[in-house]
Amino acid sequence: DFEADTKAALCCTGQETEVVEAAVQRAKADGELNANAFKQLILERVSSLVAEEMDPATVDRLVVGYGMGMMKDFEKRCTSCGEFMLAAEVRHQTQRMRESAEARQYEHMNARQSMQKSNVQEAHVMEAVEFNRAWETNMEEFEQRAAQVVQELRKRHDTALREFASKHAEETLVKLKPSKLILELMEIQRKLARSGNYTEAQKYQKKINDMCRRESAGMQAQAEAQLRSKVQAFKASQRLEMEALLARIERGRSEHRGHWTVSAQRLMQAHKNMLSDLETRQNLAMKRAHVTVKTEIVPIMRQQRASADLRRAHVRA
Secondary structure: OHHHHHHHHHHOOOOOHHHHHHHHHHHHHHOOOOHHHHHHHHHHHHHHHHHHOOOHHHHHHHHHHHHHHHHHHHHHHHHHOOOHHHHHHHHHHHHHHHHHHHHHHHHHHHHHHHHHHHHHHHHHHHHHHHHHHHHHHHHHHHHHHHHHHHHHHHHHHHHHHHHHHHHHHHHHOOOOOOOHHHHHHHHHHHHHHHOOOHHHHHHHHHHHHHHHHHHHHHHHHHHHHHHHHHHHHHHHHHHHHHHHHHHHHHHHHHHHHHHHHHHHHHHHHHHHHHHHHHHHHHHHHHHHHHHHHHHHOOOOOHHHHHHHHHHHHHHHO
């Protein structure tokens, strides 16, 4: 009868007979013991299982096991009563339940593996971000130091150039050393003056002054040209020093970028290897699951209640 079937089904969920009897009596007290009442009793039992088992895959496996146990028990009772067509239908539904449960177990496993892989990839992204941030800081510090060194050299060059130009500017103040021709003219002028020929002496004086100015201007121009040449040579040496510094900075910059690139490639390869290893282990676990799932999803019969309770207690612990 329906009440006996209900009690038998509830016993298959791992409950003691006394607990099942009390649950059925409560359902009868609330109204007629019908399909809705039976459904409510099963839902209450499933809810208690969900509360006890935090792992959804384990909960699903146990619930299906109890459900298959109920179906198996019902199939046996149908067979004993001669309801063979009903027993065949129950067996068919049990098989469908098993197949659906196996598919869900694979889905649970796929979800866990996808989450695991996603977490690893997220960790890799965060590590790469921190890696690049550290290298960007390193490069910024390098550029700041390089700019500081260049600025210091420019200041030293400016100071040195001013001192060099000031030191050699005195060379342009050349004292006039009369040429042989001017000395001869000066001797003639003195003789004319001694002889009282002042008019001619004055003419020679003017000629001497003009020649002194011309020679002085020429010598001054020559000295200034020499100074410019020295300044240009000094600037050229400073340019070479600056170019050498900039070349060293560029080599250092290239080395930093090279180290950055090599380190980034190593990090990417390490991440790739980790993901490859994870995928290999996950694929192996999935292959094993195709065997273990079939052995784990089995009917939990009345005689298996004690061992099932022990397994659930172990999972909770």
